[in-house]
Amino acid sequence: MSSSRISKKTYTETIRMEIGSSEPWPNEVRLYQPYEDVQILLADNSSVLSVQTFLRMCDLEYTVVMMSNAAEMSPSGKVPFLKAGKFVIAEISPIIAHANSKGISLCKHLDMDQKADMKAYMTLVENVLGNAENFITWADELNFNEVTKWRYGCAHPWPLNTILTWLKRREVLKKLEVYGYGNKTIQDVYEEVDSCCKSLSSRLGDGLFFFGDKQSD
Secondary structure, eight states: OHHHHHHHHHHHHHHHHHHHHHSSSOSOOEEOOOOOOOOOOHHHHHHHHHHHHHHHTTTTOOOOEOTTHHHHHSSSSSEEEEEETTTTEESHHHHHHHHTTOOSSSOOOOHHHHHHHHHHHHHIIIIIIIHHHIIIIIIIIIHIIIIIIIHHHSSOTTTTTHHHHHHHHHHHHHHHHHHHTTTHHOOOOOOOOHHHHHHHHHHHHHHOSSSSOOOEE
16 A cells, blocks of 8 residues: 555544534443453553543433443454544543544643643552552562452453463552552552641641542542
8 A cells, every 4th residue: 555545544444533622511421441340450440430430520421332342343452442423542541542533531620730730640540559469469478369360360261261361460569660660569559658748638638629629530
């Protein structure tokens, strides 16, 4: 395929996305996630709750669809993901950005400094709590053997379930190593979580919301 044809295709897709972004929120929106009772893991459950909370705060209608292969269906390999009209969007930040592109936002009342502070706190939560969830799920031997390997592998037959679980654990442990969690103990992780929660509590103070008198993303 020539470069001109590739450029034309890319241009056409860009126009299609821009047109789609200008459309209102669809009536039929589906949120795909793993089964809650037997499959979903700690970090994925937190992500699902985050997305559902955002959608409810924005009064956006959606239907939850539970699939054993939701992660494999996701464009990023992570859950949850949203099917909204022509768009398939995975994870909380892209979903918020997609809603923002349609004029739906919980941050319109924030100034630039407040938005920067909000992003800093979101990064803190993601780096500390997100890594803690993955550590507890995949690195802690007790949780891995009693919970994780059974829930993660339940959607596949043996020996595929064992192989996929081993590959996923190796992937997560490598990421935790990069973030400095390679030599941490479970107690170290608990202390980091406690410190993070205290920082968030201190920022909230006596207020109902982090910024002003309104909810935000």
